[in-house]
């Protein structure tokens with residue numbers, strides 16, 4: 521029982537740090553878009569719109585920083601995860 525609780529806590533830690541990293545990346549992307557003026561282009565608005573949507577839990581099976589399952593060799597967030 522003790523071990524399970526510890527494992528649970530560790531998983532929770534992983535999850536938190538992953539979300540912290542993600543939040544930081546989002547902030548960086550936002551700054552990038554603002555600075556580049558991309559915000560006024562369609563691509564910029566789309567990128568921002570996608571990022572500002574609440575995360576959908578059913579798509580969280582694929583981690584955004586891992587390789588895309590379509591074998592493009594890109595990270596999921598740079599590939600199918602864009603939409």
Ligand SMILES: [Zn+2]
Pocket residue numbers: 588589590591592596599600601
């Ligand atoms: Zn893909």
